[in-house]
Amino acid sequence: MTLISQFVDTPDGAFGILSDEDGRVVASGWTDQTDALLIRLAPAARDSAVVAGVTPAASAVEAYYAGEVAAIDAVEVAQRGGPFHLQAWVGLREIAPGRPLTYAQFAAALGRPSAVRAAASACARNAPALFVPCHRVLRTDGTMGGFAWGVPVKRSLLAREAAAARARA
Numbered sequence: 001m002t003l004i005s006q007f008v009d010t011p012d013g014a015f016g017i018l019s020d021e022d023g024r025v026v027a028s029g030w031t032d033q034t035d036a037l038l039i040r041l042a043p044a045a046r047d048s049a050v051v052a053g054v055t056p057a058a059s060a061v062e063a064y065y066a067g068e069v070a071a072i073d074a075v076e077v078a079q080r081g082g083p084f085h086l087q088a089w090v091g092l093r094e095i096a097p098g099r100p101l102t103y104a105q106f107a108a109a110l111g112r113p114s115a116v117r118a119a120a121s122a123c124a125r126n127a128p129a130l131f132v133p134c135h136r137v138l139r140t141d142g143t144m145g146g147f148a149w150g151v152p153v154k155r156s157l158l159a160r161e162a163a164a165a166r167a168r169a
Contacts, residue, residue: 001020001021001048002048002049003019003020003048003050003051004020004021004050004051004054004055005018005037005050005053005055006019006052006053006054006055006057006058008061008062010030010061010065011156012030012152012153012156013030013031013032013153014030014032015028015029015030015130016029016032016037017055017057017058018037018038018041018050019056019057022076023056023057023076024077024078025055025076025077025078025128025131026041026077026078026127026128027040027041027127028057028129028130028131029129029130029148029149030149030153031149034050037127038050040127040148041127042080059071060072060074060075061130067164067167069160069161069164072130072131072133073093077131079126079127079128079132081122081125084110084122085121085125087110088106088110088122088123091109092123092133092134092136093132094109095133095136096165097133097161097165098162098163098164098165098166100138100158101136101137101138102138102140103119103123103137103138104116104140106119106137107119116140119137122134123137129148129149134147135147135157136158136161
C-alpha cells in the first residue's frame, strides 16, 4: 500500500495527513514528521510506502481553521479495529462541535455505559485525529485529560469549536 502525506500549517502548528490511495485519511495529527503519523497505524501498515502529495482532507483542515468546524465531517477515513472500537470511532464523529462529552457520557451514548475504559481506549487508539474528533471527549470529572497531540492543542480545538457553536446560536 502507498500512502500520500501532506502537511498543512495551522494556528496549532503543522498538521500532517496520511491518506490511502482512495483519499481516505488513515492517520493525522499536529506534527511535521511522517514517522509520528505512521506510529499511529497498526504495525502491519507502518511499512507502507509514503509519497508526498495532495490529499483531499487538506482543504477541510484549512476550512476548519477558518471557522467552518463542520468541514471535517465529510472527510472519509479508514481505520482498522475490533467491533467496539469501530463503533466508538463512528460515535466520535457524532459528537457535535462545541458540545464535548465525558468518557462516561460517551460510553453511555454508545449503549455501553459500563465501558468507560474501552471508550477511553478507542479515543487513545484513534489515528485520524481531528477528522474523528476524539478531542471532544473529556475525563469523567470534566477536565481535559490526555490527548496524543498535547493538551494545549485539545484546549485550542475545543475553544475554537465552542466559539463556532456560540456564533451559530
